[in-house]
Amino acid sequence: MTVQRVSMITLGVADLDAARGFYERWGWQVRQATPQIVFFQMGTLVLGLFPLPALAEDQGRADAVATLGMGGVTLAQNYATEHEVDERFQAAIAAGATHLKAPTAAPWGGYSGYFADPDGHVWELAVNPYWELGDDGATHIPEDLPAQ
């Protein structure tokens, strides 16, 4: 059966404690942690921090650690207001993120900024006026947009 879902996102990190520290400084709460992995509950999915060598080994390519990259994937958090985007962006920078692109009006009609976490994982903070943002954070593409 075809299932369109993402259950967990795993971010490979160079230093587990350092990576955890960044996300905690940004305001997140750890749901479960062991010396090997750290989990955050993210609404209906889970985000994990996992040391890069362990991630590469888990992927069945322990010899590929050096060539695992970041940046070709972005993770977005949508907010209701530009003020929230600005505030959370500044909080990320204050927590140790690398500034990539200041939040600004986007050509597609929204509002968006980018930063990289200490391992190079790229986050976008955005307002998307065309998508539905539930009180629980759920993001839905409206039904009245054309599907192709």
Add this chain to the structure above:
Amino acid sequence: MTVQRVSMITLGVADLDAARGFYERWGWQVRQATPQIVFFQMGTLVLGLFPLPALAEDQGRADAVATLGMGGVTLAQNYATEHEVDERFQAAIAAGATHLKAPTAAPWGGYSGYFADPDGHVWELAVNPYWELGDDGATHIPEDLPAQ
């Protein structure tokens, strides 16, 4: 306000039509598409396919396309049974995925396999007996696990 959520995952791709074709062959249905971007509704979040040069430009680093990498992030789909993992893994290979690690019993007590999509984005298909998997695909870490 701190918000722990992921609203959208964007996968940078070399060829938008080719990437879309892979996911459609794997069984997904496009929710919305333009010549510039393709969106899939994934439960309460959205997954987008976006050409790598456009992604790099959107991140404010148009000169970094060549150095954007994949593999340091994995996306997981959890299933209730090993049979479902095996079936969906084979379907992905049949759709053009690269075999990284055949589904097998995992040292952490679950069942897991890895493949890479045609752009190198890494998916894990897994059974995790310790986590709750709702009928709607929602993934939750049980409340009775220790939070640290």
